[in-house]
Amino acid sequence: MLTKRKQDILKAIVTEYIGSAIPVPSETIARKYNLNVSTATIRNEMSLLEQEGYIGKPHTSAGSVPLDIGYRYYVESLLDVKELPSEEQFLIQHLFHQVERHLDEWTRLAAAILSRMVRNAAVVTMAKAPRCRFRQVELVSIQQYMSLLVLVLNEAKIKQQFITFDTPLTQEDLWVVSNKLNRACSNSNYLEIIGLQQELSSIEKQVMSVIASLMKMEDTLEYAEPYLSGIRHILSQPEFNGAERRSSLLEVLEDKSVVKILMPKMGREEGVKIIIGDQSNEESIRDCSIVISRYGVPEVMSGLLGVLGPMRMRYDYTVATVRYICSLLSGLVSELHEQHRN
Amino acid sequence: MLTKRKQDILKAIVTEYIGSAIPVPSETIARKYNLNVSTATIRNEMSLLEQEGYIGKPHTSAGSVPLDIGYRYYVESLLDVKELPSEEQFLIQHLFHQVERHLDEWTRLAAAILSRMVRNAAVVTMAKAPRCRFRQVELVSIQQYMSLLVLVLNEAKIKQQFITFDTPLTQEDLWVVSNKLNRACSNSNYLEIIGLQQELSSIEKQVMSVIASLMKMEDTLEYAEPYLSGIRHILSQPEFNGAERRSSLLEVLEDKSVVKILMPKMGREEGVKIIIGDQSNEESIRDCSIVISRYGVPEVMSGLLGVLGPMRMRYDYTVATVRYICSLLSGLVSELHEQHRN
DNA sequence: TATTAGCACTCAAAGGGTTAGAGTGCTAAT
DNA sequence: ATTAGCACTCTAACCCTTTGAGTGCTAATA
Numbered sequence: 001m002l003t004k005r006k007q008d009i010l011k012a013i014v015t016e017y018i019g020s021a022i023p024v025p026s027e028t029i030a031r032k033y034n035l036n037v038s039t040a041t042i043r044n045e046m047s048l049l050e051q052e053g054y055i056g057k058p059h060t061s062a063g064s065v066p067l068d069i070g071y072r073y074y075v076e077s078l079l080d081v082k083e084l085p086s087e088e089q090f091l092i093q094h095l096f097h098q099v100e101r102h103l104d105e106w107t108r109l110a111a112a113i114l115s116r117m118v119r120n121a122a123v124v125t126m127a128k129a130p131r132c133r134f135r136q137v138e139l140v141s142i143q144q145y146m147s148l149l150v151l152v153l154n155e156a157k158i159k160q161q162f163i164t165f166d167t168p169l170t171q172e173d174l175w176v177v178s179n180k181l182n183r184a185c186s187n188s189n190y191l192e193i194i195g196l197q198q199e200l201s202s203i204e205k206q207v208m209s210v211i212a213s214l215m216k217m218e219d220t221l222e223y224a225e226p227y228l229s230g231i232r233h234i235l236s237q238p239e240f241n242g243a244e245r246r247s248s249l250l251e252v253l254e255d256k257s258v259v260k261i262l263m264p265k266m267g268r269e270e271g272v273k274i275i276i277g278d279q280s281n282e283e284s285i286r287d288c289s290i291v292i293s294r295y296g297v298p299e300v301m302s303g304l305l306g307v308l309g310p311m312r313m314r315y316d317y318t319v320a321t322v323r324y325i326c327s328l329l330s331g332l333v334s335e336l337h338e339q340h341r342n
Numbered sequence: 343m344l345t346k347r348k349q350d351i352l353k354a355i356v357t358e359y360i361g362s363a364i365p366v367p368s369e370t371i372a373r374k375y376n377l378n379v380s381t382a383t384i385r386n387e388m389s390l391l392e393q394e395g396y397i398g399k400p401h402t403s404a405g406s407v408p409l410d411i412g413y414r415y416y417v418e419s420l421l422d423v424k425e426l427p428s429e430e431q432f433l434i435q436h437l438f439h440q441v442e443r444h445l446d447e448w449t450r451l452a453a454a455i456l457s458r459m460v461r462n463a464a465v466v467t468m469a470k471a472p473r474c475r476f477r478q479v480e481l482v483s484i485q486q487y488m489s490l491l492v493l494v495l496n497e498a499k500i501k502q503q504f505i506t507f508d509t510p511l512t513q514e515d516l517w518v519v520s521n522k523l524n525r526a527c528s529n530s531n532y533l534e535i536i537g538l539q540q541e542l543s544s545i546e547k548q549v550m551s552v553i554a555s556l557m558k559m560e561d562t563l564e565y566a567e568p569y570l571s572g573i574r575h576i577l578s579q580p581e582f583n584g585a586e587r588r589s590s591l592l593e594v595l596e597d598k599s600v601v602k603i604l605m606p607k608m609g610r611e612e613g614v615k616i617i618i619g620d621q622s623n624e625e626s627i628r629d630c631s632i633v634i635s636r637y638g639v640p641e642v643m644s645g646l647l648g649v650l651g652p653m654r655m656r657y658d659y660t661v662a663t664v665r666y667i668c669s670l671l672s673g674l675v676s677e678l679h680e681q682h683r684n
Numbered sequence: 685t686a687t688t689a690g691c692a693c694t695c696a697a698a699g700g701g702t703t704a705g706a707g708t709g710c711t712a713a714t
Numbered sequence: 715a716t717t718a719g720c721a722c723t724c725t726a727a728c729c730c731t732t733t734g735a736g737t738g739c740t741a742a743t744a
Contacts, residue, residue, distance in 0.1 A: 138480040232592035250574035
């Protein structure tokens with residue numbers, strides 16, 4: 001536990017460095033933050049903070065920069081997050097009201113808004129139920145022996161797949177099959193569908209097994225398609241001027257494996273989580289931080305919403321924004337969910 | 343028209359510069375390309391080429407770099423494109439056989455493969471028919487007054503939309519409606535659907551107008567969702583070390599407006615087109631070139647396939663790769679199309 | 685014991701001057 | 715028309731100096 005004054009100084013250093021990206025001298029702290037002590041005292045405290053590993057210096061005669069531990073202490077103990085200003089809240093709400101009432105659109109929009117607001121990269125995965133339920137199936141005749149299966153799951157999620165049959169089937173035949181299955185499978189999960197005790201033709205069995213396997217696949221996915229936005233912001237940060245830094249970061253970002261890195265870190269807990277620097281155990285985002293939160297209806301339908309930026313990031317504003325968009329999305333998802341169960 | 347020797351020298355300069363990114367001195371040309379003339383002669387020719395605007399020099403005592411006009415002459419008259427080596431062809435084919443038989447997957451994969459092979463950014467738009475046709479519709483009851491409309495168009499394209507009704511409708515009611523519409527609209531385009539002379543209930547009319555508007559919207563789109571891949575490659579090129587260059591390029595790339603820039607340039611012609619430098623009239627890709635081609639079945643189902651890279655790009659290999667993947671995709675699309683018409 | 689003024693010391697960054705050599709451009713010879 | 719030869723140019727690299735921001739230490743002070 002740091003003394004009040006050390007905390008103040010650490011906070012000042014982090015705040016200043018986040019704003020300016022240049023090492024913070026004792027003089028600046030004395031001038032801008034009314035600690036009522038001299039620069040010498042501040043320097044003494046700074047050298048202690050340095051010994052304890054909170055801050056560091058690029059070279060002997062330079063100001064201080066926060067280290068991982070310093071940032072961590074800052075976000076855990078020193079950060080006070082205000083609510084997002086209501087004009088911004090309204091602006092965001094307005095944007096959400098302008099798009100289709102659809103998970104897909106919401107997710108995409110959330111990523112776009114989030115990245116633009118916090119001026120960093122944003123990732124949002126589509127909300128997903130841990131166990132999907134059958135809604136309806138449709139079979140579209142393509143050729144005699146082939147048809148397209150369109151499967152509608154709960155929350156308006158749609159899957160498609162081609163099926164090849166052993167016997168020629170007309171569209172009329174297919175309607176009979178889909179009618180029967182629609183009645184039989186209504187609102188079931190994939191286990192219930194597999195376990196279904198019902199008199200079925202071989203065609204019907206085939207279709208049903210395709211349905212079950214699609215649903216199982218959907219359930220198996222840890223997370224749904226992530227949307228990524230705002231790569232340009234993070235790359236324009238001064239810390240990514242080096243070419244190697246940049247390309248290793250881009251590699252992780254572009255194939256969206258950020259999500260793979262993040263997922264294991266995120267349990268099912270609520271609330272905003274902040275991952276700083278090498279806590280992520282991933283070389284390529286060594287000097288990045290992540291502000292991430294789960295949104296949606298717990299245990300029913302949820303996704304991830306996160307920001308990736310340099311450690312030197314406006315945590316207060318970022319957390320406020322993530323928190324707000326998270327609650328907004330949760331509201332929308334829960335509305336959607338309410339509608340979809342009957 | 344340039345003399346043979348000037349052509350040889352221009353070609354040598356372009357080839358060398360593409361390979362090394364450093365201005366090409368006369369000595370290198372004399373050494374590596376057997377022109378059987380002295381460096382002095384080459385210098386004379388170079389100064390002529392410079393006067394004519396084909397090449398330029400960063401400063402007086404430096405070697406030469408190709409200018410836009412030089413590149414253009416190179417790709418138009420000097421480029422000999424070999425077919426892609428058959429091992430690479432097989433590799434690509436193999437990759438395509440591993441994914442779902444689906445436009446969406448193919449498009450995504452094409453972008454990924456293309457960008458990886460040519461080590462530059464690749465854009466592929468999903469193939470799209472200029473006029474879509476109705477295949478089948480499905481109505482899924484969500485609530486008493488609301489249902490989800492799932493519309494299947496030709497080539498297995500799926501659209502979805504919520505509809506709110508004035509009267510409460512059960513799933514049974516909806517089945518009746520969709521059955522009727524499926525028979526009525528079968529294989530029609532949106533104009534035919536609008537013009538349909540048939541006794542319809544008000545509910546049916548409402549659903550039908552939603553269908554027609556979805557189809558019209560689909561037709562109106564100039565191009566379908568583009569997939570973009572390989573931003574990392576283009577950004578790791580030395581010409582994008584400057585921060586402003588980078589961010590202006592990223593801005594264009596990230597919101598996929600590259601496609602908006604490209605589309606007007608691409609008519610309906612066949613074959614690979616190369617757009618060099620400011621031919622694109624777009625500041626942010628001033629020193630980029632684009633190798634682009636239309637794929638699919640002309641007039642029936644087509645999309646774009648292109649590479650964006652620095653002007654200093656392996657045009658021969660890039661053109662060969664674009665050409666090959668283009669033909670492969672065209673084959674797949676045409677197969678799909680054959681299957682889907684009955 | 686905590687604070688502070690004062691000052692020597694350090695070091696990066698900026699500036700200036702020099703040098704090396706890569707490459708051209710010109711001239712005169714072939 | 716070609717080429718050898720050479721003077722000229724300009725960058726990149728190196729080194730040296732200067733500057734001043736900022737620290738770290740010491741000794742005085744409260």
